[in-house]
Amino acid sequence: MTSRQLGMVVVALAIAVWAVPLQLVPLWADTVITDVPVYQEAADRILDGQVPYRDFVLEYPPAAAAVFALPALPPVGYGEAFSVLMLLALVATVLGVMATARALGLSRGREAAAGIAIAFSPLLLGNLVETRFDLVAAALVAWMLWAAAAGRLRLAWGLLAGAALVKLFPLALVPALVIYHRRRAGWRSTFRGAAGGAAVLALGVVPFVVASPSGAWEVVQYHLDRPTQIESTASAYLLSLHALAGIPIGVENSFGSQGLPSEAASLIALLTTAVALAVVVAALSVYWSALRGTRPPGDARLMVAASAATIVALMAGGKVLSPQFMIWLLPVGFLIAGRFAWLAAGGTIVALLLTQAYFPASYWELVALEPRPIWLLVLRNAVLIGLVAAYWPRPSVASRPEGRVLWWLARERPPQTDSAVVARYLTD
Numbered sequence: 001m002t003s004r005q006l007g008m009v010v011v012a013l014a015i016a017v018w019a020v021p022l023q024l025v026p027l028w029a030d031t032v033i034t035d036v037p038v039y040q041e042a043a044d045r046i047l048d049g050q051v052p053y054r055d056f057v058l059e060y061p062p063a064a065a066a067v068f069a070l071p072a073l074p075p076v077g078y079g080e081a082f083s084v085l086m087l088l089a090l091v092a093t094v095l096g097v098m099a100t101a102r103a104l105g106l107s108r109g110r111e112a113a114a115g116i117a118i119a120f121s122p123l124l125l126g127n128l129v130e131t132r133f134d135l136v137a138a139a140l141v142a143w144m145l146w147a148a149a150a151g152r153l154r155l156a157w158g159l160l161a162g163a164a165l166v167k168l169f170p171l172a173l174v175p176a177l178v179i180y181h182r183r184r185a186g187w188r189s190t191f192r193g194a195a196g197g198a199a200v201l202a203l204g205v206v207p208f209v210v211a212s213p214s215g216a217w218e219v220v221q222y223h224l225d226r227p228t229q230i231e232s233t234a235s236a237y238l239l240s241l242h243a244l245a246g247i248p249i250g251v252e253n254s255f256g257s258q259g260l261p262s263e264a265a266s267l268i269a270l271l272t273t274a275v276a277l278a279v280v281v282a283a284l285s286v287y288w289s290a291l292r293g294t295r296p297p298g299d300a301r302l303m304v305a306a307s308a309a310t311i312v313a314l315m316a317g318g319k320v321l322s323p324q325f326m327i328w329l330l331p332v333g334f335l336i337a338g339r340f341a342w343l344a345a346g347g348t349i350v351a352l353l354l355t356q357a358y359f360p361a362s363y364w365e366l367v368a369l370e371p372r373p374i375w376l377l378v379l380r381n382a383v384l385i386g387l388v389a390a391y392w393p394r395p396s397v398a399s400r401p402e403g404r405v406l407w408w409l410a411r412e413r414p415p416q417t418d419s420a421v422v423a424r425y426l427t428d
Helices: 003-019 036-047 062-072 078-103 108-119 121-125 134-149 153-166 169-211 213-225 233-245 263-290 298-317 323-329 341-358 363-367 371-391 419-427
Strands: 252-254 257-260
Touching: 003 078, 003 108, 003 121, 036 062, 036 078, 062 078, 062 153, 062 169, 078 108, 078 134, 108 121, 108 341, 121 323, 121 341, 134 153, 134 169, 134 298, 134 323, 153 169, 169 213, 169 263, 169 298, 233 257, 233 263, 233 371, 263 298, 298 323, 298 371, 323 341, 341 363, 341 371, 363 371
Parallel strands: none
Antiparallel strands: 252 257
């Protein structure tokens, strides 16, 4: 089977998963918590001629407004059109990850496994993939990684900027791409590529800043003022103390979510964020060192691992960890090479499943501080912390494309004696 045929099969699988179980099976089809009405309200305002940030508050980057407005154009229900748009984003993510797997020199089996895992991600994570817009950013990141691995570095910078205009998290990948670009093409080319990406960002952001400087700053202030979200690692620590020892905790409904407004939560969130930033710096340092003497596509495999470690570290340490953030793992979680490749992929699947185990069905029980969802959340966040180690850009990522599923398969085997030589000495 050719790569094109394999891609068509996996895309068909993704469409089948989206069209049947996600829409018809109550476990996935019942929408308990959705952000689609928020997106539709923003779309209605935009189509009425209102300008985001100037005429109404929008907590997301400018390109998100275009994502919200697009499903309002067809003469069908907004929810149905939005679902189709997210399906297209899922298909783009599948194809981008499979293309990246080929560019990384991974086997056809790894390519197929990565594509199939993403095709099944709606069942692993639940219908939040259909009711949030994060798949658009995931698709752009997937193709950004492909462009970088394939040596199309200017395109990679443009796609990274486009992804950041949809969701802010791709900005965290700038250092990894800078290091990789410098290794491939030198500093001068890196500056040109980064400048091109910055220009794309400016084209998307500056007009809105000029239209309403105060409105644009209000978006920044919104995220600075937001309390520690209930699903973050800092909150999970306090929630576990509440479940174990009955320590009193207050939950606040604000900023479109639920959070812990206490000073203790803010302090712990500050500490976890500082630790996360230190871990990212350490990962980038290891990545820089491991690139020395590494040849393509080993350097690209290290770049993907460094990007993955950066994303998951900031997720685990940030003060906000909404369940849709798990979608950010799809472009990277199934592409890790080296000895821990299968641990990384398996851990990614476990993190997705644990998220679905409490969200959305048991989310309000979590808000009510019930023990079961608290421990599911604690376990999920522990898995995310473990994924930092599984994704780590260690030297074996560059030298060994494939991992081992079972430990005994990795043992050294004695060299096989040539049967012709044995036969000769036995007959002499």
